[in-house]
Amino acid sequence: MVRVTLKDIANEAGVSMMTVSNVINGNRARVSPETIERVRRIVAERGYVPSASARSLAARSSRLIGLLVPAADEDSLTLSPHTGAILGQIERALRKRGYHLLLRGIAHPDEVGEALQSWSLDGAVLLGFLDEEVDALDVTVPVLAVDSYSRNRLATGVRSDDFEGGRIAAAHLLGLGHREILFAGPSFSDVGVVHQRFEGFRQAFADRGLSWSDSLIATVNTTHASGRELGLRLRADFPSATAVFATADILAIGVMAGLVETGVPVPGVVSVVGFDDLDLSAIVTPKLTTVAQDIPTKAAMAVDLLLAAVEKRDRPAEPVTLDVHLVERESTAPR
Amino acid sequence: MVRVTLKDIANEAGVSMMTVSNVINGNRARVSPETIERVRRIVAERGYVPSASARSLAARSSRLIGLLVPAADEDSLTLSPHTGAILGQIERALRKRGYHLLLRGIAHPDEVGEALQSWSLDGAVLLGFLDEEVDALDVTVPVLAVDSYSRNRLATGVRSDDFEGGRIAAAHLLGLGHREILFAGPSFSDVGVVHQRFEGFRQAFADRGLSWSDSLIATVNTTHASGRELGLRLRADFPSATAVFATADILAIGVMAGLVETGVPVPGVVSVVGFDDLDLSAIVTPKLTTVAQDIPTKAAMAVDLLLAAVEKRDRPAEPVTLDVHLVERESTAPR
């Protein structure tokens, strides 16, 4: 099986390779309509597919975008439900614009540069990296970090309005009469997203002239398992808490599971609010009240901003912040 | 920013490009230890990263594997929880073996060939295609279809023991005293996986010398929403049914939701068994009894078989079938 090449098409059409190239790349102004027609027909007949590697070697552009996701050394990709949801959307947006997607797990930050260079990627979307990792990035092509608050000028961020999300979550619970509200999430010295949600959370107290006891913080991983553990020991460790704001749905769902296991009804005794609005969150019992992010828009925006930078051969534009809203379901009740 | 090339390294090391190439590709036998050492050092110092497109143009191999997933025209990828789980594992297995992954949504079957040719992919994993689509495939590089029973010699299949899975699901329900068991799944004229599960399901009845009324089939999509709809109308449409075997967990969970919404307790009045053992299935209420597939092994096996074929420049080996087992949780009870 030998490959059909530009030269084959050119020979058969009786024109130069250049002309075929122009037809294929849609430089219509440079070729006569009849030639275009003839070349098109032969391309279709012969089933010619241009070689992307030859093209990317000769041109400056590969039309390949990396989707880079952290991958602990021995582990598979961190494909949380949230990551999975955004991934599918990104592939689609890219495909519609004629780009291909290289999916790559990153075990060590240095691999980012290697991944970019190796395939001459035109750009990359970073999904799930810590701000400090994004800060340290030194890249030569446009890069876009999802859910990042990094100040690195080489990587634009796209994220939801995490501050506002934290604020409305707390405001909702405060409105229901709760005052002792536990903030549960990963350590946020290094995760801007969580930090923002925390600041918004506190703002809601301030807005009401209330103070919030900072002993009501639980530092946990963003997993169902560690949420469950927290739920199991909640009454022991935080006896005064009547409500929990968890920084991710999967975590909130774990907390509910742990609570219920120890006989604490949700929302009867403890109310729980999450963040994300996963599909899952409307399925569990009780259905989770949560701060909804617009994931399709986030993915579309990420691709738009990144490709704008790629196509202008420019650095990415300003960061973008997307609206969030509260979805009230069954996991919260008046105190 | 100009790229560091083979030639730069060769010049600096005072050797030919060929020698550098040999060092980089680990042809150690062809270069003296001192030269290797010197070249290695310079490569590290200069941060040289080989150009994958140049390499794949010159060599026969791109070390790029496609992960092809159906994508309805207007939709994003069909990234079900099951697909998402397997995807992360595949990326990891490939990365460990020095391959890169191109993720591509396929809107029309013809795009498979185009995707393979465009980037000179060394091979591809097909995830979630119908058997009839795999049947029609005419490819020139090794291809591996996950969950396929296609007879296409050009595409090897890897799947769980779906027949056995259907059998143990039904045997479990029969053992609990159920006799009127609904089979709920997608139309299986074209999906071998579902067909196999159905045959196993019936086998369990035959094993006990029982007959099964084939009016107890519900054809539904594999989504939570259509499961819920089935749950809502279950008592009306199938009044005799005391148990449901759904061919996917996400579907089973939807059925439970619909049932509970109409006041039918699970497993009090109706028992439900799923298939997959998603993370989700241990989280929902009641926790789902299901047939567990070994997804990490399925992914690893897919990659192993595919790369064996790629590296031998051969067609894929024989199809592989993986064991399944029943995970008893809370959604089933004696009749």
Place this chain on the structure above:
DNA sequence: CTGAAAGCGCTTACAG
């Protein structure tokens, strides 16, 4: 153990 030459399949200026 090491190297000079040809070539992979395209695109990019530059001419006409």
Place this chain on the structure above:
DNA sequence: CTGAAAGCGCTTACAG
């Protein structure tokens, strides 16, 4: 509107 030449950064035989 069309083309001949050079070159992108590698690897593959083939020599020595």
